[in-house]
Structures are given as C-alpha cells and as structure tokens.
Amino acid sequence: MIAMTMTRTRRTTSVLSVAGALVIVAGVVGTRGGEPTIAAQELAVPEGDAERGRLLFTDYTCFGCHGYTGETGRDPRLNPLRLSQDGFVAYFRNPPNPRRMPPYRQADVSDQKLVDVYAFLRSLPSGSPEAESIPVLSDILKEIR
C-alpha cells in the first residue's frame, strides 16, 4: 500500500494555541535508497469537512482513477484509507510516481481542500462483502477449484 512505500525521515510537530486546529505535516518527498522520503514542514489547518470533501472528490475527478467510493478503478483503493492525514497531504504534493499520479501544488489544491477530501474518504462506509458470500463470485471460485 501507499503508506508502506513512504519512509518518514523527519517530522516536526508543534502545539498550536488555536483551539480546534490540527497540525499536519505536509511533505517534500525526496528519494533515499530508492524509497520516497518525507521532509517535514508544519502547516496548520482546521479539521476537514467530509461533505466539502465529497464535492471536491467529484470536482477534481478523483473518482476517475479511484471510483466514486474509493473502492474501484484502476488505481489504489482509498477505502479503507490506510494513509494518515499528514501522509495523505504529503502524497499529493510529491507522489512517488508522477506519471501516474501527478503532484498537486498548494496553489491548485490547498491543504484545506486535501484535508476535506481526507475527511470524506474517512467517512465512507467500508465493508465490501467477502467474495465467498457473493453467489456469482463464489460460483466462479468453485469453477477454479
């Protein structure tokens, strides 16, 4: 999974005096030993709004590669989401495979928007049925055995 491909080398955290604010670590991804690494910088954003994130997920056509519920499509499943919020933001800024998933600048997609999308993905119900419990898939499994 995406989260497993990232090695966090440096992370600074700070405590904000603004109530309700979160500290996220947006990253600059470099390469060390062939693995993407994240150098940290601190950004403070409010909590994500799942409904706004749902609209952004559509407007930015995230569904194109990941499906409307983050479960289908040609690219990694986002439901259930295995990235932390800071890892999610860092991934957008410096994805390890930009030919597949291009980097998105702060000017194009703000940290706030990314946190909203993150909140949306976290809000999605997760629990696709097991293949054995789906009759048509179960029958295909029996054909193979």
Place this chain on the structure above:
Amino acid sequence: MNLEPVGRGGLSGGAAGARTITISSAEFLIASNFNVNGSGAGQADILIAADAQASLPALIEEVSRLLTDDRRRFVEDRGTQIASAHAERRRQAIATARYGWDARPVSMARVAAELWPLIKDEDWSFSSPQGFIGGWPGRLWDMKKSYHAIGSQGGGGIGYSLPASVGAALANKQHGRITVNINGDGDLNYAPGALWTAVHHQIPLLTVVHNNRAYHQELMYLQQQGAARNRGAERAPIGTTITDPNIDYATMARAYGMFAEGPIENPGDLGPALRRSVERIKSGEPALIDVVSQPR
C-alpha cells in the same frame, strides 16, 4: 520457430535466435490507411497472409507429429504451469471484484461477474475491447476459444465497439453463437445507426452500455496533464463529460426498434435485467442494457 501474433505493438520477440513466422489476416489490410503491423512490420522471417483459425489446426497437427517424447513432456509441463498461473490470477481477480460490489454507480467487475453465469453454458463470443472496462471479462471469465475475445480496434480511435460487434455477431450468428459487447457510452455515440442494422437483420448481439457519462480516458488524461503542467485540474471535465443532459441509451435503442432496459443505477437490478436481455438474444434478436457505471 517462434509463432507470434502481430499487432499494433509489433512482435513480442521470442527465444534468442528463433526464426519467426506469422500467420495473420491482418496482412490483407496492407493497403489500408493505417499500419496494421505497427513497429513490428517486417520483423518476421516469413509473414503469411492467411486465416490463422483455419490454418493452425493443420500446423498444430504437423508440429505434434514431429515432437519427440522429451519435447512433448516439456510442452505438457509448460501447459500445466500456465493453467495453474491462470487459475491463480482468476482467484486474485475474484478477490478484487468484491470491492465496491454494492456501490452506486455499478462496478464494472460486477457487470462482468453477473454476465458470466448467463453465458458460460452457451456458445458465446465477446466482441469489444477490454482496456476501458478494467479488463474484467478476461479476468473473470474462462476464455478458451479464439472468438471468446475478438480483440480491439486497429487504430486506437473511438466508435469501434458497436459496428465491430454487429459485424462479429453477424458472423457468429451462422454458428448459432451469441455475442456480448460491453460498449463505452462515448464510443456508442459515434455510430449508433449500427443499432438499427442489428435490429433490421435480427442479429443476436447483447450490448451492455458502460455508461460512465464521460469520454473517460480523455478526462483522466486531461486531469493528469493539467496537474503535471500546473494548470489545475478543475477544468478537466470540460468537453470530456457527457452530462447535462444525461443520455438515455435505452430510449435511444428503443428508437431503433431494439429491446432495451435502463438506465440501471441500482446494482441489485443488474442481474435480472441481464438475464432478460440474454434470453432475448438467445431467441435471435439484439438487446441493449444501459448501466450507469463506475469509471473503470
């Protein structure tokens, strides 16, 4: 000898030092306005313009006659390994197909999975490309015969699937074979008159519209390019999405006189609708099901 199909990507190579012979009807298109052989043109030692399906049985028989016992065991072992690998890949596909099973829009994995039990005991043919539908028929279905996967367009353009499928289904009809076409919605709009042809000649073709309401390949490409060139991605849907209004493909098919159902948005409605449409094509007429679907 290395017997290879020749496609747009050219020859795929083979054993070092092997001589390559191709047998393909693509050579009959040598005067067409596109290069059917792609980068592989001229790489074979012998290019034979012929019908591979008609030619191969005699060739296989001759090769089998010449096989030594050692080579025969080698071929059998390799066949066992390939069968095992294929079964494993099919198991993996099933494990993936369950994701988004109940999602709306309907997942393309579910479309293919629901179709399979309806056709697997028939003499069937799949006529359309699989690149834009997640490759699900090839991943889930047991494709054993050449006509189980007829292939893709030669030129990479759009508007291929429907007229090609009508032609394939016409050829299949004489063998009592049913044909299935999973057709992109943008693609379908390029030559919808072929729906009339299918009805007029009573050609048993099932068309399932993969209705993701977009020229989705272009949508994804523009989004990728917009982000890569720092132009933002918000405008990628302009000119690439097919909404406002949504197109009602079932009504469109009915206008051509074809049995049709849809738009199907509830995944639970998919299986019964497909069953009814397969019954239609088994009785010798074409049918269309419009499925509002996930992008891929």
